[in-house]
Amino acid sequence: xxxxxxxxxxxxxxxxxxxxxxxxxxxxxxxxxxxxxxxxxxxxxxxxxxxxxxxxxxxxxxxxxxxxxxxxxxxxxxxxxxxxxxxxxxxxxxxxxxxxxxxxxxxxxxxxxxxxxxxxxxxxxxxxxxxxxxxxxxxxxxxxxxxxxxxxxxxxxxxxxxxxxxxxxxxxxxxxxxxxxxxxxxxxxxxxxxxxxxxxxxxxxxxxxxxxxxxxxxxxxxxxxxxxxxxxxxxxxxxxxxxxxxxxxxxxxxxxxxxxxxxxxxxxxxxxxxxxxxxxxxxxxxxxxxxxxxxxxxxxxxxxxxxxxxxxxxxxxxxxxxxx
Numbered sequence: 109x110x111x112x113x114x115x116x117x118x119x120x121x122x123x124x125x126x127x128x129x130x131x132x133x134x135x136x137x138x139x140x141x142x143x144x145x146x147x148x149x150x151x152x153x154x155x156x157x158x159x160x161x162x163x164x165x166x167x168x169x170x171x172x173x174x175x176x177x178x179x180x181x182x183x184x185x186x187x188x189x190x191x192x193x194x195x196x197x198x199x200x201x202x203x204x205x206x207x208x209x210x211x212x213x214x215x216x217x218x219x220x221x222x223x224x225x226x227x228x229x230x231x232x233x234x235x236x237x238x239x240x241x242x243x244x245x246x247x248x249x250x251x252x253x254x255x256x257x258x259x260x261x262x263x264x265x266x267x268x269x270x271x272x273x274x275x276x277x278x279x280x281x282x283x284x285x286x287x288x289x290x291x292x293x294x295x296x297x298x299x300x301x302x303x304x305x306x307x308x309x310x311x312x313x314x315x316x317x318x319x320x321x322x323x324x325x326x327x328x329x330x331x332x333x334x335x336x337x338x339x340x341x342x343x344x345x346x347x348x349x350x351x352x353x354x355x356x357x358x359x360x361x362x363x364x365x366x367x368x369x370x371x372x373x374x375x376x377x378x379x380x381x382x383x384x385x386x387x388x389x390x391x392x393x394x395x396x397x398x399x400x401x402x403x404x405x406x407x408x409x410x411x412x413x414x415x416x417x418x419x420x421x422x423x424x425x426x427x428x429x430x431x432x
Contacts, residue, residue: 110175112420116147118187119168124155130195131416132171134183136390138268138284138409138427141257143202145171145183148416151195163190169200173384173415180387182413184271203233203269203276207254220246222265222280229253231278233269238281241265242354244326263325264351270389282351283367284391284407293405296382296424297397303421304381305398313373317345320371322364324355340364341372375404375429384413384420393431394424405431 116126131148147169155162167187172179186205191197201208213229222241231253250256257267257280267280296302319341326334338361350367352360376396388394388411396403409427414420 112415113174113177113179114415115172115179117170118163120163124163129415132173132414134171134411134413136411136413137425138266138390141254141261141267142204143183143185143269145169145185145198145200145202147171147198147200149196149198153196161190161196163187163198165189166205169198173387173413173420175385175420181271182387184276202271203278204254204257207231207257208252210253212248212250212253212256214248216245216247217243218245220244222260225256226278226280229256233276233278235278235280238279238284241281241352244354264323264349268390270391279391291391291393291407293393293395294386294388295395295397296380298399301382301385302380302398303383307423308376308378308380308396308426311375311377316372317342318368318372319343319345319347320364320368321347321349322352322360322367323349324352324360326354336360338364341368370428373429376406376426379410379423379425381421381423384415384422387411387413388422388424394426395431396426402432404429 114127114129114132116129118124128150129147130150132146134143134145136143165187169185169187171183173182174180183200185200185202187198188201188205189199215228217225220243222243223235223237225243225246225248226235248256250259260267264282265280267278269276269278319339321337321339324336326336336357338357340361348371350364352363355363380396388408390408390411392408393405394408395405406426407428407430408424410425412423
């Protein structure tokens with residue numbers, strides 16, 4: 109019988125180490141700017157034999173989880189909110205918390221690249237841009253760096269942090285190549301570490317109805333942009349919208365056709381639930397084997413880690429299929 113273990117380190121006016129919690133939930137997603145961690149403390153908890161929670165907004169948090177004291181780093185971030193009800197709940201955010209208070213450096217570009225814009229903002233962490241992203245004429249107008257990333261997200265450029273080799277790394281781009289970064293392979297298999305596959309669905313390329321709308325933003329001067337739009341695929345298909353910059357209509361159509369072929373393939377969609385013996389992060393590779401049959405390797409799109417009375421488990425939402 110495995111024994112659940114946790115270690116939560118909090119840097120406040122002094123360092124606190126907590127090894128007993130009622131519940132904990134971490135959400136990591138390629139679709140959201142911010143990863144979150146919610147920690148529910150025990151109802152009766154003393155701090156140096158005193159009542160009252162001595163924690164504050166902005167305190168740094170480091171969470172490690174595992175079995176039998178074999179701990180894995182699960183979350184690093186900052187306290188956003190300390191609950192006032194019992195049991196006390198701590199709501200934490202990852203490194204994006206700091207970018208939400210970091211003012212932008214207003215700047216105008218005649219011909220900008222995504223990487224250039226981000227580096228000019230003085231982001232302290234390493235930056236990894238997925239693919240070449242020419243923004244053309246661009247003006248930074250957002251108040252904070254996180255707001256800037258939110259504006260870019262509205263134009264189809266997603267940004268999020270991963271924690272790699274002991275430091276936070278900011279990822280930013282339109283499509284995330286599965287060969288880039290510290291993508292690891294985790295096998296989830298029936299009878300070994302699969303808890304539930306009830307949320308999985310199988311799709312077949314020959315019956316999948318899909319439509320891709322591709323939009324290319326073009327520089328038009330004075331910070332304004334015009335758009336070129338193309339649509340490919342099935343007219344009655346599920347719509348997927350992609351954004352890029354400075355592509356001609358013919359280049360945009362070719363790019364959209366390539367993405368349609370990548371999306372329209374046999375495979376699985378949905379999520380699986382597995383144990384937490386080896387924690388999975390977004391962009392990691394996840395191989396699925398059901399009843400002894402190989403069902404492909406997928407990029408993890410979202411991971412929800414839950415720790416509590418029911419054990420340590422993680423629900424993994426599958427993204428692109430990256431291998432057979």
